[in-house]
Amino acid sequence: MKSLTHKGVEELIPYPPGKPIEELERELGIRNSIKLASNENPLGPSPMAVRAIMEKVHGLHRYPDGSGYYLKTRLGKELGLPIEQIILGNGSNELIELVIRTFLSAEEHVVQAFPTFLVYEKVVKGAGGLISSAPLSDFRIDLDAVFEKITPKTKILFINNPNNPTGSALKRDQLLGFLKKIPNDIVVVLDEAYIEFVTDEGVANGLDLFKEYPLLFVLRTFSKLYGLAGLRIGYGFASERLIDYMNRVRQPFNANLLAQAGAIAALDDKEFVARTLQVVQEGLRYLYRGLGEMGLNYIPTQTNFFLIKVPSGGKEIYNRMLKEGVIVRSMDSYGLPEYIRINVGLPEENERFIRTLKKIL
Numbered sequence: 001m002k003s004l005t006h007k008g009v010e011e012l013i014p015y016p017p018g019k020p021i022e023e024l025e026r027e028l029g030i031r032n033s034i035k036l037a038s039n040e041n042p043l044g045p046s047p048m049a050v051r052a053i054m055e056k057v058h059g060l061h062r063y064p065d066g067s068g069y070y071l072k073t074r075l076g077k078e079l080g081l082p083i084e085q086i087i088l089g090n091g092s093n094e095l096i097e098l099v100i101r102t103f104l105s106a107e108e109h110v111v112q113a114f115p116t117f118l119v120y121e122k123v124v125k126g127a128g129g130l131i132s133s134a135p136l137s138d139f140r141i142d143l144d145a146v147f148e149k150i151t152p153k154t155k156i157l158f159i160n161n162p163n164n165p166t167g168s169a170l171k172r173d174q175l176l177g178f179l180k181k182i183p184n185d186i187v188v189v190l191d192e193a194y195i196e197f198v199t200d201e202g203v204a205n206g207l208d209l210f211k212e213y214p215l216l217f218v219l220r221t222f223s224k225l226y227g228l229a230g231l232r233i234g235y236g237f238a239s240e241r242l243i244d245y246m247n248r249v250r251q252p253f254n255a256n257l258l259a260q261a262g263a264i265a266a267l268d269d270k271e272f273v274a275r276t277l278q279v280v281q282e283g284l285r286y287l288y289r290g291l292g293e294m295g296l297n298y299i300p301t302q303t304n305f306f307l308i309k310v311p312s313g314g315k316e317i318y319n320r321m322l323k324e325g326v327i328v329r330s331m332d333s334y335g336l337p338e339y340i341r342i343n344v345g346l347p348e349e350n351e352r353f354i355r356t357l358k359k360i361l
């Protein structure tokens, strides 16, 4: 008899049956809980995006523009690239999947650093592919360790910069040196979901790098800086050749009508972007200070989230904070059981987080 699925799917950890916040609040008898668990924008969505979406709602009986012409043109202006080098996705998550479907053949293999964004492994294994992980060194991606994992069968490499969940970022020279060293038949996916939050000017930027390495595919998203996680829109850029192959595999209407309109408007919402960056930087300063006063260790970040080492283990703290209406992320599945990850919230949310953590500790 044929087996129902393949080894990769059998090995994947079943998705925890999460509940919506409203349901959790009802069960726990709490109200006004705050969520600092998914690295979202605490200010809400870009107001200009919301207005653009409202205007488009009446066109929902039509399929979206399958080529994403206007959004890609707008992005092209922003990035200084022709539209042939840009691709849109139903969130950048979809593009992670598309890379695998387009470029990974049977017997070929993927490399990542770990802990990193869990979706890479999920997508590779789900597609029946093999993935190996190079351990981080002091919470940073260790490019030498990544290099060691490369074999003649390695086809795709995932580098998340800055890295989720550690918030650390590779410098331009580091990444450039690495790209010069690796075999040039490997597709390097540089996931820059959080690049706009970076304050260190030496940090690598895919826009400068992909001209140096022809098989570099850079991923970005509207989910974080622009506050549009629920809309599902992300994009990638690369050489025309890579984008052409991915377009052959891509579903024609993957970027939906409202998402395209919202994203175009969000790119013009300079005030919202500036406010977001300010809230994040001020929030980080406040949170670092509060944690420092409590004697807790944290990993300084280049993003809108960071790791905190907690005395009784991340899972325990997660559960106890949850009962107080503060939702954080425990890091067990990332192999960091002593840590929780939080994203920066609004000032009052950051204060409540610190207050609650003090209380339960």
Ligand SMILES: Cc1ncc(COP(=O)(O)O)c(C=O)c1O
Pocket: 038, 039, 090, 091, 092, 093, 094, 117, 160, 164, 191, 193, 220, 221, 222, 223, 229, 232, 233, 234
């Ligand atoms: C590293 C990383 N890449 C990609 C994504 C997914 O973004 P999107 O909402 O665009 O699918 C996330 C979201 O948490 C992320 O942390």
